[in-house]
Amino acid sequence: MNIAIVGTSGAVGQELLRVLEQRNFPVDELQLFGSSRSAGTSYNFKGKQIVVKELQHNDDFKVIDIAFVSAGGGTSLEFAKTITKHGAIMIDNSSAFRMDDEVPLVVPEINGEDALNRPKGIVANPNCTTSQLVIALKAIEDITHIKKVHVATYQAASGAGAAAMQELEEQHRQIVNGVKPTVSKFAYQLAYNLIPQVDVFTDNGYTKEEMKMYHETRKIMHSNIEVSATCVRVPVMRAHSEAIWIETERPLSLEEAREAFRNADGVELIDNPSEKEYPMPLGLEGTDPVYVGRIRKDLTNEHGLTFWTVSDQIRKGAALNAVQIAEYIIKNS
Amino acid sequence: MNIAIVGTSGAVGQELLRVLEQRNFPVDELQLFGSSRSAGTSYNFKGKQIVVKELQHNDDFKVIDIAFVSAGGGTSLEFAKTITKHGAIMIDNSSAFRMDDEVPLVVPEINGEDALNRPKGIVANPNCTTSQLVIALKAIEDITHIKKVHVATYQAASGAGAAAMQELEEQHRQIVNGVKPTVSKFAYQLAYNLIPQVDVFTDNGYTKEEMKMYHETRKIMHSNIEVSATCVRVPVMRAHSEAIWIETERPLSLEEAREAFRNADGVELIDNPSEKEYPMPLGLEGTDPVYVGRIRKDLTNEHGLTFWTVSDQIRKGAALNAVQIAEYIIKNS
Numbered sequence: 018m019n020i021a022i023v024g025t026s027g028a029v030g031q032e033l034l035r036v037l038e039q040r041n042f043p044v045d046e047l048q049l050f051g052s053s054r055s056a057g058t059s060y061n062f063k064g065k066q067i068v069v070k071e072l073q074h075n076d077d078f079k080v081i082d083i084a085f086v087s088a089g090g091g092t093s094l095e096f097a098k099t100i101t102k103h104g105a106i107m108i109d110n111s112s113a114f115r116m117d118d119e120v121p122l123v124v125p126e127i128n129g130e131d132a133l134n135r136p137k138g139i140v141a142n143p144n145c146t147t148s149q150l151v152i153a154l155k156a157i158e159d160i161t162h163i164k165k166v167h168v169a170t171y172q173a174a175s176g177a178g179a180a181a182m183q184e185l186e187e188q189h190r191q192i193v194n195g196v197k198p199t200v201s202k203f204a205y206q207l208a209y210n211l212i213p214q215v216d217v218f219t220d221n222g223y224t225k226e227e228m229k230m231y232h233e234t235r236k237i238m239h240s241n242i243e244v245s246a247t248c249v250r251v252p253v254m255r256a257h258s259e260a261i262w263i264e265t266e267r268p269l270s271l272e273e274a275r276e277a278f279r280n281a282d283g284v285e286l287i288d289n290p291s292e293k294e295y296p297m298p299l300g301l302e303g304t305d306p307v308y309v310g311r312i313r314k315d316l317t318n319e320h321g322l323t324f325w326t327v328s329d330q331i332r333k334g335a336a337l338n339a340v341q342i343a344e345y346i347i348k349n350s
Numbered sequence: 351m352n353i354a355i356v357g358t359s360g361a362v363g364q365e366l367l368r369v370l371e372q373r374n375f376p377v378d379e380l381q382l383f384g385s386s387r388s389a390g391t392s393y394n395f396k397g398k399q400i401v402v403k404e405l406q407h408n409d410d411f412k413v414i415d416i417a418f419v420s421a422g423g424g425t426s427l428e429f430a431k432t433i434t435k436h437g438a439i440m441i442d443n444s445s446a447f448r449m450d451d452e453v454p455l456v457v458p459e460i461n462g463e464d465a466l467n468r469p470k471g472i473v474a475n476p477n478c479t480t481s482q483l484v485i486a487l488k489a490i491e492d493i494t495h496i497k498k499v500h501v502a503t504y505q506a507a508s509g510a511g512a513a514a515m516q517e518l519e520e521q522h523r524q525i526v527n528g529v530k531p532t533v534s535k536f537a538y539q540l541a542y543n544l545i546p547q548v549d550v551f552t553d554n555g556y557t558k559e560e561m562k563m564y565h566e567t568r569k570i571m572h573s574n575i576e577v578s579a580t581c582v583r584v585p586v587m588r589a590h591s592e593a594i595w596i597e598t599e600r601p602l603s604l605e606e607a608r609e610a611f612r613n614a615d616g617v618e619l620i621d622n623p624s625e626k627e628y629p630m631p632l633g634l635e636g637t638d639p640v641y642v643g644r645i646r647k648d649l650t651n652e653h654g655l656t657f658w659t660v661s662d663q664i665r666k667g668a669a670l671n672a673v674q675i676a677e678y679i680i681k682n683s
Contacts, residue, residue, distance in 0.1 A: 189526060297538060317577065
């Protein structure tokens, strides 16, 4: 396959390089694209240096089979036609096309087959908080329908990109050195703080990030499930965590729920309270699973369960899921 | 009033000194007590240095009217009789007596009158996560009954004491200097991490901290309200945050809810999304209110609301509430 990465210099672009190499993805040729600022930089892939080309409205994508695009919604909208016009499949990490009826929104463990019907040549990758949520929900949905979800997120700096991660580190360096922390990538200082706003606000008082969890979950799961989310940025580097409550059609025992998580694709159970074993963001960075733990009955609802998930935001939340979509398409085409 | 502080050197003891002075509490004489390790240290109160005496089983409390006790559950249990036997009122910050039927558990804005009936001479101060929660709930309970609560906490280091706060700072210093962080006060590194365990686990998989939110809320509110909590330690210094969903008997409009919070004792509303105004722990340390923001309808429930609270863990979560209990008793005795 001839593969392109658009937005190579970003946190997700860099992880795409790693994931493609680690999974031994069938790459014949890899082309890297970026802004005029990134053009000329080179990156190593399987021992070869590849120079980033400037993304332009030309025929560069004629030879490409699959393009992983992660350069923001504006770039995706502007370049979708250029990328897909000769038949390349665009796997888009931005929010630009996620709710487009003609664009499937895919988490392969859940609705991989949706990726095979793509009228615009585009498959959308869900928002990081959604991928993590739906992977855990799917385990339960397979044994009984989930009607409602309440979820509070604890989102790492990485969701705002590589520069935001650097800003968090820099803020801690400045604080240790007695210097006033620089605030640029987030609306407020993130070090020693929590910011209960991710993305902009919508009319109902929820942020776009929170509404993504509502709409994307329904689209991916083909379900009328209802999700009320509170999304919060926390001073953690790159794994997101979520405290989740679900209401199911049939009441579940803890043992049934544990068994469901244990058997689910993409899930790893870490739930051994007596040994203080539960998922934590530190130490799980760079790994693939959605980790689930702290499983217990919802004390307010016979039909309710609650649990805690952690997953690397750049992997399952972005680059890994995108590559898994491509793998699904290759295998099933 | 002759006042004693037991556990003066701790984070709460130090805050008690500040709160008593700031509120101009009617202190005739202040005596400070502590462990043998703390004895001999002196602290300033209204310009006078007061030396910490060792807490012992003797008649030191004979002259005391009110003793603020914050030296852990073990000390409270061991010294309750010594402290109260001559009639001193013990306002206890530990969990030792909170669920004792003969000990009122009090948040003055809610059930101050309970503090007037204290068969054991003890009034218990709730856990920090509970005080913050019930102050917000009371605003709504006054207009319609709350049946259910889901709450995810984001708890600061201060809840584990002054040494834990120092450990978090030290971990960041070590990381900046390329040194492996020291882990001693928490089970795991807290810098750049989240620990989804506060206090020990109980049989139902919830932690004691989470079950405190269930039981203490019911006792304080004299209500059959049900609370399912997930308590998480976050790398923040001293204000706790909570993402809260409530189900009410009567559906509420956002405007009704806002008005209720605006008028509630102990609450300050910060809820102006268009200006990015919402409560955040950084910058609210050392202040008294429970801040409420991000108010919106629960997307899964016509009878549901969700909001976000922040409050200083050492003030309303501990020292301030204890002093308010004493003020209530003085005013109503």
